[in-house]
Amino acid sequence: MLSSIATAVLFTTLAQADTQQYNLTIQKNAPEKAYHVPADFFSFGFETAFFPQFDTDFSENIINSISSRMSKPLIIRIGGTSGDLVQVNLTQDEPAHCASGPSCPYSSEDIFVLGRGYFDTFKRFQSTTMTIQAPMIPVRPDSKDEDWIPNSMEFVQQAYRALGKERVNAIALGNEPDYYSYGVKQYVDRALKIENRTIEQLGLEGEDRRIFELGDIGWTVIKQRDGDGEDFGLRKVFQNELNANGYGKYAAQHYYQADEGGKYDSQALQDRLMNHHAIAERFPKMRRGIEYIHKADSNIGFVISELGCALGDPPISFAGAFGAALWAVDFHLTAMARGVKRVSNTMRPEATHSFWVPNDMGPQTSGPSVQGVFPSAAFITDFVGKGDSLGKVIEIDVPGTPQFFSAFAMYNLQSGKLARVALVNLKQWDHNSKDDRGSAEVILNVDAGVGSLHARRLHAEKGTSAMGFDLGGHEDNVTWAGEQWSHTVDGGKGHFVYGSMVQEEVTVENGHGTVSVLDSEAITVYFDQDVSLLDLLH
Numbered sequence: 001m002l003s004s005i006a007t008a009v010l011f012t013t014l015a016q017a018d019t020q021q022y023n024l025t026i027q028k029n030a031p032e033k034a035y036h037v038p039a040d041f042f043s044f045g046f047e048t049a050f051f052p053q054f055d056t057d058f059s060e061n062i063i064n065s066i067s068s069r070m071s072k073p074l075i076i077r078i079g080g081t082s083g084d085l086v087q088v089n090l091t092q093d094e095p096a097h098c099a100s101g102p103s104c105p106y107s108s109e110d111i112f113v114l115g116r117g118y119f120d121t122f123k124r125f126q127s128t129t130m131t132i133q134a135p136m137i138p139v140r141p142d143s144k145d146e147d148w149i150p151n152s153m154e155f156v157q158q159a160y161r162a163l164g165k166e167r168v169n170a171i172a173l174g175n176e177p178d179y180y181s182y183g184v185k186q187y188v189d190r191a192l193k194i195e196n197r198t199i200e201q202l203g204l205e206g207e208d209r210r211i212f213e214l215g216d217i218g219w220t221v222i223k224q225r226d227g228d229g230e231d232f233g234l235r236k237v238f239q240n241e242l243n244a245n246g247y248g249k250y251a252a253q254h255y256y257q258a259d260e261g262g263k264y265d266s267q268a269l270q271d272r273l274m275n276h277h278a279i280a281e282r283f284p285k286m287r288r289g290i291e292y293i294h295k296a297d298s299n300i301g302f303v304i305s306e307l308g309c310a311l312g313d314p315p316i317s318f319a320g321a322f323g324a325a326l327w328a329v330d331f332h333l334t335a336m337a338r339g340v341k342r343v344s345n346t347m348r349p350e351a352t353h354s355f356w357v358p359n360d361m362g363p364q365t366s367g368p369s370v371q372g373v374f375p376s377a378a379f380i381t382d383f384v385g386k387g388d389s390l391g392k393v394i395e396i397d398v399p400g401t402p403q404f405f406s407a408f409a410m411y412n413l414q415s416g417k418l419a420r421v422a423l424v425n426l427k428q429w430d431h432n433s434k435d436d437r438g439s440a441e442v443i444l445n446v447d448a449g450v451g452s453l454h455a456r457r458l459h460a461e462k463g464t465s466a467m468g469f470d471l472g473g474h475e476d477n478v479t480w481a482g483e484q485w486s487h488t489v490d491g492g493k494g495h496f497v498y499g500s501m502v503q504e505e506v507t508v509e510n511g512h513g514t515v516s517v518l519d520s521e522a523i524t525v526y527f528d529q530d531v532s533l534l535d536l537l538h
């Protein structure tokens with residue numbers, strides 16, 4: 001009740017605000033070009049050295065609240081820059097001890113020594129599987145060519161044993177080799193050596209050998225060089241026989257939306273993050289690599305194993321608030337509609353783009369908190385669906401290909417019928433904006449007409465600067481279908497602010513639906529009644 005009153009009030013104050021109009025034509029049956037979206041598309045990742053800091057009930061509750069929306073275990077990626085530098089010392093008591101580095105113990109470039117207790121962390125998060133990373137950088141500059149291999153193997157062996165075979169989803173060979181001091185051929189040699197040792201040491205046989213995540217190529221290098229990573233991109237490492245043995249399970253690329261530096265104000269949020277053109281224009285740069293790999297071995301899935309909205313350390317208002325949530329929604333949906341098989345949102349406590357902060361090591365030092373970006377994770381996993389509601393996705397053509405609006409359709413895997421439509425209104429609005437909050441009026445034309453429709457909203461009353469309840473209090477709530485996540489209120493389990501899930505019926509007239517999406521809001525429209533039933537009635 002409360003929520004519908006709130007909505008009614010909202011709409012009267014909108015009278016003078018700007019309205020965009022979109023008339024979308026949507027096929028009722030899955031088109032050829034629709035991509036199958038794996039049940040484990042959505043993923044989190046923890047920087048290797050910071051993994052023990054996530055070993056809390058709070059983090060476990062958060063993970064479970066997302067993985068319970070999925071019909072395959074959520075995959076956690078343990079890896080990153082720190083993962084290449086770690087040293088294992090099983091006689092050390094401390095799980096992870098920062099030994100040296102640029103900003104001990106906060107940076108992923110710091111060198112950590114891992115004790116026996118570190119590996120107990122792998123026993124947490126039993127609802128998940130994990131990808132681990134074989135460290136590939138010799139930490140001591142004077143070390144001889146192969147000195148680093150025993151340390152790397154110790155890490156892999158300990159992690160594998162603690163997880164148990166069933167929970168090891170993949171083993172990555174190093175991280176962002178395009179930043180290594182050696183060239184492609186040397187890298188491939190070393191990676192294959194690690195692959196060989198791993199197989200021997202873990203005693204992998206037959207299909208179990210197909211366990212490696214290949215590449216994990218960094219992002220900036222691709223951008224700086226000739227546009228598609230020819231120098232040290234996925235295509236290049238595959239051409240140099242990185243998958244010579246056919247043990248590759250995934251080919252992985254990293255991705256950051258905004259480069260380091262520049263402005264981080266609301267205009268920058270609009271230009272750099274909440275901008276469908278800025279998101280979509282980077283995919284062609286990865287396409288040649290994707291196509292090459294699929295041609296070479298169609299069983300290899302292309303994944304984005306490390307994702308962040310921005311490099312460097314932008315303020316939370318830019319990287320960890322509700323504006324970043326809308327970017328995350330648009331990015332993940334754009335990626336799934338282009339055949340990407342998984343996206344891992346990598347975090348460490350101090351990173352401002354983290355979905356949540358597990359302890360008092362965060363940028364605000366205010367203790368554990370869920371950030372405003374977080375509810376996008378629930379939006380994305382619900383759009384992917386679970387069990388019988390899994391499907392195939394396309395991006396819907398929006399007339400005029402606007403910068404600040406995008407639409408996606410999900411078709412049921414079994415029936416091929418339209419099941420859900422996501423509408424993302426990226427037009428930046430915030431309580432500090434001069435104008436009233438505008439909206440997009442969207443007409444949904446489905447070629448066979450529509451049945452009854454329901455809409456659920458990813459919403460923040462305050463707009464893009466909402467930090468979430470934990471960091472901003474009552475004015476900063478961010479909800480998905482009326483649910484929000486908070487360390488203080490629910491310990492990370494999620495709770496419905498008004499007691500139950502909030503969804504609205506969508507107006508249907510003359511066979512088409514009309515729905516309003518506020519500026520800086522995303523919604524999913526659920527097609528409750530199978531459209532094929534309507535065919536029978538006609």
Ligand SMILES: *[C@@H]1O[C@H](CO)[C@@H](O)[C@H](O)[C@H]1NC(C)=O
Nearest residue numbers: 022023024025443444445512
């Ligand atoms: C929307 O597009 C459909 C299909 O092109 C067309 O039949 C319909 O008249 C349009 N409606 C509006 C209100 O423009």
Ligand SMILES: *[C@@H]1O[C@H](CO)[C@@H](O)[C@H](O)[C@H]1NC(C)=O
Nearest residue numbers: 088089090091092093094113
């Ligand atoms: C391993 O850790 C123990 C206990 O902290 C320490 O005494 C020992 O020197 C360490 N070994 C190496 C090789 O660093």
Ligand SMILES: *[C@@H]1O[C@H](CO)[C@@H](O)[C@H](O)[C@H]1NC(C)=O
Nearest residue numbers: 195196197199200204209245
């Ligand atoms: C690993 O390399 C050794 C030495 O070249 C070779 O004999 C062995 O067959 C390799 N193992 C696998 C699993 O490829």
Ligand SMILES: *[C@@H]1O[C@H](CO)[C@@H](O)[C@H](O)[C@H]1NC(C)=O
Nearest residue numbers: 469473474475477489496497
């Ligand atoms: C924000 O969320 C809190 C915690 O669920 C709730 O008590 C409060 O009523 C919400 N505030 C608004 C304005 O909805």
